[in-house]
Amino acid sequence: MYDFKILVVDDEEEFRNVYKLMLEFRGFEVSLASSGEEGLSFLEKEYYDLVITDLKMEGMDGTELLKKIKEKNYNCEVILVTAFSTVENAVIAMKLGAFGYFIKGQDPQILLKEIDKLLKIKELENDNKTIKSSLMSFNYLLETHSPKFKEVLRISKKAAESNANILILGESGTGKEVIAKYIHQCSSRKEESFVAVNCQVFSDGVLESELFGHEKGSFTGAFEKRIGRFEEADMGTLFMDEIGELPLNTQVKLLRVIENKAIERIGSNKSIGVNLRLISATNRNLDKEIREGRFREDLLYRINTITVEVPTLKERKEDLPILINFFMDKYQNEMKKKINKMEDGLLEMLINYDYPGNIRELKNIIERLVVLSDNGILRKRDMPSIKVSVQENPEIGSVVVLKPLREIRQTYEIKYIKLVLSRCGNNLSEAARILEISRRQLYNKLEEYGMSEQYVK
Template sequence: MEIALKLLVIDDEADFRELLKIILEKKGYIVDIAHSGEMGINMINKNEYDVVLTDMIMDGISGIKVLEHVKSLDCGIECIIITGFGSVENAVDAMKNGAFSYFIKSNNPQELIFDIEKVKKIKLLSKENSVLKKEFKKSEFILTSKSPLLKKTIKLAEKAAQTDLNVLILGESGVGKEVIARYIHMCSRRKNEIFMPVNCYSFSDSLLESELYGHEKGSFTGSNSMRVGRFEASHNGTLFLDEIGDIPLSTQIKILRNIDRKEIERIGSNKVIKTDFRLISATNKNLNEAIADKNFREDLYYRISTVIIEIPPLRKRKEDLPILIDYFLHKTQLETKKRVEKIDEKLLNLLINYDYPGNVRELKNIIERLVVFTEGNTITLDDVQYYDIFSKPDIQDNCITLKAIRQSSEKNHIIKVLENNNYKIDKCSKILDISSRQLYNKLNEYDINIK
């Protein structure tokens, strides 16, 4: 995401402001100029600027008055004070009153460009955070729950948000660990800063370090420019390390030091960069087993797990299924521009009784396929093939035990018999050739709800 900053230079020295305009435009900035504080304020009132660079001492309205006007507008404009060497003390006072920085006219203009680039970075992160906030709002459905288990999880997340303690989120794949991480961020004092997610599993070992720490230009083959890493970019905000259990041991050692000292070094640089971030980690792995197998450092585990939050799988909070099904049905209709009024009662019962090994993510995919497959405005069992909708392509048949196959087949058959016979227990037990009591035991064993 590239930002072309719009700048306003206010200075009563014609040569200096024209020279500054040429230098800044060569760097790709959009630059307007004003020869007085009064003219500058008029232009600020009529136009949108990202940065105002104003001389401090001018006839009429001074740079300090321009700064006060900019701050009174509260519109996100940053102000850099330009001053001579003899007025540095006054410029420092201006910074206390809200100026972003100051620049001494006799200094190298590169110092000024460096400060403008800082503003650019902050605005870029602000825009990214705005996008993330919108994404978070789309995910709020998962926090609407009737489940005592999930309610307890949400309450713990809210308590953790009031501190800066490191949080470790545990749970199966697809339960919504990132949603809870975003919720903690949005409830914290850092909510107006960046939320920086990193999926550690999606990067190779070497790329992960570059992603986390950034690198200097020329530090390795292909590094044609300086890159800011995720640690540095999450300054003042929240860094979310998803799938932290997949980080290699060599990187774990570095991360441990970064967490302790809150400082990093870019690859190819010896310069220490201080960074203040709140760390939230997540994994679907058993880290205690990983520690026992020497695949995860015990000291890192204790650093990241000051607060542990475990999200229950979807099969343990089935009371939330109607809410989630309705949400995904509505969402998919909007995305596909396809009108579906309801789901047939038999199919709905099937959806509610399914165990969802892929959790919320799998439910979302199932509803999307149902909407695509249906031809009418009501989705029924006749519209879809059972094995197509509930297929699990990531699970190979040779990885499933015979016991699991028998249980799955038995459960599905019981559900079909119940549906076809209007849930009459006596009739169904005769068809299944078992007693009513045995059937009730099976219903309990497979967590099958009946009317």
């Protein structure tokens, strides 16, 4: 069921509690506000599908609250509730954009029917959003300012114009499946199926059944005939992710399928022709796998007519702002949380991190920050315990725990002051001259960092 959130605004506690009891019994998530002003503060921080507000309240009344909600584009519907029914009030409410109008004392089922009507509308909108979001995600992940990634897209688009088998190389989390889908979308097969299978997640016997299918009764548990991924992808594209994990015996069968353009289901001798484009991907070094006897050299030659190497996120840092904004929008919408800003220094932390887990790690970090956010603010304290490479500065060391910029400045300011004082024989006046600050400012720094007793006798 769609996660439907309702905010009830009423200055009478008894009515608020009745609404809460009735609506939570129906499975809705309910928040309560005792005034129009408090209701607006709730809407600043959280997303709600519906506001049920009393018309007559002290301070900001229901009509004024409705106006504010529409002015600020909170994207929620409003049902006005009143003890006194007049045609004039109903007309005003509808003109202002209220979804409905409910009279206290009426059968509560009337209100619940209005809410159910809105719920169905929201569920349809959500289904459409999911489809649209999937398309947007795909397009957004292809947006780039990186010369390296632009070259990947150029090669992929050219490769798509042929029927050549393509091998995509890249670290885990770099978006190899996104590139595979892009190739499919750029090809003449785009109206046909794109079928993905991860070779890593299946055991040997199950993987062969997954790829080639099986006949009923061909092995214990084969209670019915199964169509494999090769048949499913006929006329379209088969994407074999983590192909470097294929066991040798399955590699032999795959080689035969590529050469003969036909498969045999497990338990059958009948040959079934397949016409598809094969795209493979791996994060393994296949040359090394061949040398160590874990991958067939002749299979590599069949799957890598064209090779595409996807750069790591560290190699395309120009794209970090695009990806950060994309994942923030994605998780705000999914979690119905409104994010207004990032705490100072957080964006620098996100930009300066190297992301060994690539886009997948960035996605997880942003999701975590949105989940743990309060009052619409993403905070540094909610960052996971990550490390950043700082090899360009040997004085710091090869790795350091990622910290707020203020702490880093403080740490290295202390180190540098100590170094200058040492060079000056602990002469404060000389050190202050080199640092281009006054002696008093230097003394204050020493006090701040608890070093005054050490240097001021």
